[in-house]
Amino acid sequence: MPLYxxxxxxxxxxxxxxxxxxxxxxxxxxxxxxxxxxxxxxPGLSRLGSARARAIGAAEASAHAPAVVDRVPGAGSRRSAPVTRDPRHAKLPRP
Ligand SMILES: [Zn+2]
Incomplete structure (x- = not known):
């Protein structure tokens, strides 16, 4: 509930x-x-703790303190984890 x-x-x-x-x-x-x-x-809506209030707070924080990324997301990790171990799947064409 909002505060008045x-x-x-x-x-x-x-x-x-x-x-x-x-x-x-x-x-x-x-x-x-x-x-x-x-x-x-x-009204004090930010004290509700709702998902929307958290999203607004995160957006305001990223304006002056953005999260630091030190590598490209997902680069070099696609082929390292096999999805299946079935030997018949190795004969299938690759994209
Ligand atoms: Zn009084």
Missing amino acids: EFRCESGHVRERALSMHSEERSIVCPECGGESSRLISA
Whole structure:
């Protein structure tokens, strides 16, 4: 669930996880007992831990810290691992 921020008249800010469809616009401030109204801000979706959030985080990280590749992927490793040991397959034409 996304996090929403609430602020009371005394300025206490509190976060609370609510569903996207929640109609809760105000809560009671646990510090002063006053009414806290919901702030208009972006909900904390990145704390969900979803696959999409991880993909966005990986894309942002690769912009300033790309993964280092020191060789061509798959080069020289195609013929080293035989797929079959059947001697009849050795007579088949190769691509
Ligand atoms: Zn308060």
